Amino acid sequence: MSIGNSPDDNSPKDARPFDDDREDAREDAGASDRPSVGRALQQARIAAGLTVDEVSNATRVRIAIVHAIEHDDFAPCGGDVYARGHIRTLARAVHLDPAPLLEQFAAEHGGRPAPTPAAPLFEAERIRPERRGPNWTAAMVAAIVAVIGFVGFTLVKGGDDAGQSAKTPIAKGPQASTGKPVSATPKSSKPAEPKPEPSDSAIAAAPRDKVTVQVSAADGRSWISAKDHNGRTLFDGLLKKGDSQTFQDKEKIDLVLGDAGAIELYVNGKKIQDDFQPGQVERLTYTKGDPVTG
Numbered sequence: 317m318s319i320g321n322s323p324d325d326n327s328p329k330d331a332r333p334f335d336d337d338r339e340d341a342r343e344d345a346g347a348s349d350r351p352s353v354g355r356a357l358q359q360a361r362i363a364a365g366l367t368v369d370e371v372s373n374a375t376r377v378r379i380a381i382v383h384a385i386e387h388d389d390f391a392p393c394g395g396d397v398y399a400r401g402h403i404r405t406l407a408r409a410v411h412l413d414p415a416p417l418l419e420q421f422a423a424e425h426g427g428r429p430a431p432t433p434a435a436p437l438f439e440a441e442r443i444r445p446e447r448r449g450p451n452w453t454a455a456m457v458a459a460i461v462a463v464i465g466f467v468g469f470t471l472v473k474g475g476d477d478a479g480q481s482a483k484t485p486i487a488k489g490p491q492a493s494t495g496k497p498v499s500a501t502p503k504s505s506k507p508a509e510p511k512p513e514p515s516d517s518a519i520a521a522a523p524r525d526k527v528t529v530q531v532s533a534a535d536g537r538s539w540i541s542a543k544d545h546n547g548r549t550l551f552d553g554l555l556k557k558g559d560s561q562t563f564q565d566k567e568k569i570d571l572v573l574g575d576a577g578a579i580e581l582y583v584n585g586k587k588i589q590d591d592f593q594p595g596q597v598e599r600l601t602y603t604k605g606d607p608v609t610g
Contacts, residue, residue, distance in 0.1 A: 354388035360410035527604045529569045530582040532560035539574035573598040
């Protein structure tokens, strides 16, 4: 009688993998094959034949932020909320469905993030490209001066004509029997000074040494934030439909519009014609020379 174990008994049962372990291994292998969020955006951009500059111009996302996102560095975005917005915008620009990328980002960064405080808001600001063109403000001021000069000349001319009429001799007729001569005194009429109606030209004559921004909630309510050139908060709150706020600074005004589609903007007396979409978050900066056409 031999003493010993059968070959099956010598095999450790724990060394045989379970089905669940094999399935987890396959899932991990599949996840490792999937590109990161930034890598997926970069590959889609290259496949679409677009450069980083072209994507930046199309989306108004700064070139530095586009480069950082494509390298999976989301810190320059200013928080997860803005990172998600940049991912959605870039994905649409390179013809990708943003939903899977947002799910992957949420999974890698701990789910949907809490609201980002307003302090780092302008670290991820999208700077509007500067354009140069004709100085329409100066042309409008010159036109107003010309109109005022014409009105003054008309008044002076009318006064001189009235004086000449008063000096003209008047023929006297025969006196009546009652004894008092009858004399006629001409009445001089002075043309009334025309009152110009408010127009875009009058609005454009705003102080040229300052930047003036008017924000109006024309189509609905929207949260807005405004800061001056020192970063001091001028307004931070909800603007209800029909309300408006006006901000002025000697250098620049920084704006954040929570729902840009509901807002009408007037900068230095000129209406901003950008096609803002409902629900779109916009971060804008305006200076004394804005807006300029070119």
